[in-house]
Amino acid sequence: MHFSVSGEGPPVVLMHGLFGAGNNLGALARSLAPVYTVYSLDLPNHGRSGWADDTSLAALAAIVRAWIAEQGLPQAALMGHSLGGKVAMEIALQDPALVAALVVADIAPVAYPPHHDAVFAALDAVSTGHCRSRADAEQLMKSHLREEGVIQFLLMSLQRGADGYYDWRFNLEGIKAGYSAVRAAPDRDRVFSGPVLFVKGGDSDYILPEHRERVLQLFPAAGLKTMPGCGHWLHAQQPALFNSIVGRFLETNYSGAQ
Structure with a gap:
């Protein structure tokens, strides 16, 4: 799996959305690098990473978990946008001890209809x-x-x-x-009770009020921030605000940063 790394400090792993690559989150990586070691991944089938036949959320999460182990990281904070957010949630549910804190950008742990x-x-x-x-x-x-x-x-x-x-x-x-597989909801009975922040684009319909119950079932400590005037690509539309929200959450909730 191809990745870039910057900064020095507690590890933070960034995961992009569908059709994207790690450099889509470059502004966030640069803003976090003064405090953290930031890993920007190209998910399987994207960017410069290898191609995978099984693109289910469970399979993608297992690949990223194996990569985290290869880097020798006992624990990390995760931030994922869209598809990356689903993979990050799946990792947290598969292996809660691996995830110190979780930020999910404009996606919910639910199945979505086809819309691409x-x-x-x-x-x-x-x-x-x-x-x-x-x-x-x-x-x-x-x-x-x-x-x-x-x-x-x-x-x-x-x-x-x-x-x-x-x-x-x-x-x-x-x-x-694998499109139907990545649109699916995380298929997990386990709960991640660590700190979680969902960041919603105010003009986006990816996170809706009816998703709240499912979010809290899986992530009982989850909070929500809404970015007014943003759609699904909120990190690109208002990068300064998005970076500030993520940075403040990690500063408060990521014990590795203390």
């Missing part, structure tokens, strides 16, 4: 479109996606192949095959 049809259509169009430039890829994507921010986010994962055509760095076919 347009994104997959855009990604497929580029993958089969024999694009000679990033502009070619962007033009194809605009036939399926209207949100310029989403297009530019996805284009961050575009790379030029040896044949001269552009394609995706992430494992598109693997992500499509």
Whole structure:
């Protein structure tokens, strides 16, 4: 699993969302590095990490747990956005002693309906479109996606192949095959009673009032912060506020930082 590391101090592990990579959380990593050793992961099938056939939350969590063991970390704080948040929650439920504190950005421990049809259509169009430039890829994507921010986010994962055509760095076919698995809820009866903070984008519908009961069943100490004027990519829309919220939570709740 590919990762980058910065800073020095108690370990904090950052995990990105679907179609992303570790560098998506670069602003947060830089803000935490003066106090913590920050590990930014490329999750399996994303970024420069290897590709995995089993993309269930349990399997992804097991891979990250094995990586944590390889680094010799007896305990760490975890922060995950979207898919990364689900993986982080699964790790905390699989092995509560491993997680000192948990921050979950704009995702809940529930199953979600499919809602990436347009994104997959855009990604497929580029993958089969024999694009000679990033502009070619962007033009194809605009036939399926209207949100310029989403297009530019996805284009961050575009790379030029040896044949001269552009394609995706992430494992598109693997992500499509495992899409139902990553949309699932954590399948755990165990409880993580440590400190947890859910951070919600005020304009996002990923965390809803009806999710509260399930959140507290699994994470009884969970708190919630809402960032007004933000959608699902809250860490990119208001990075200073997001970084401050995460930093304050870790300073208060992460004993490794004392």
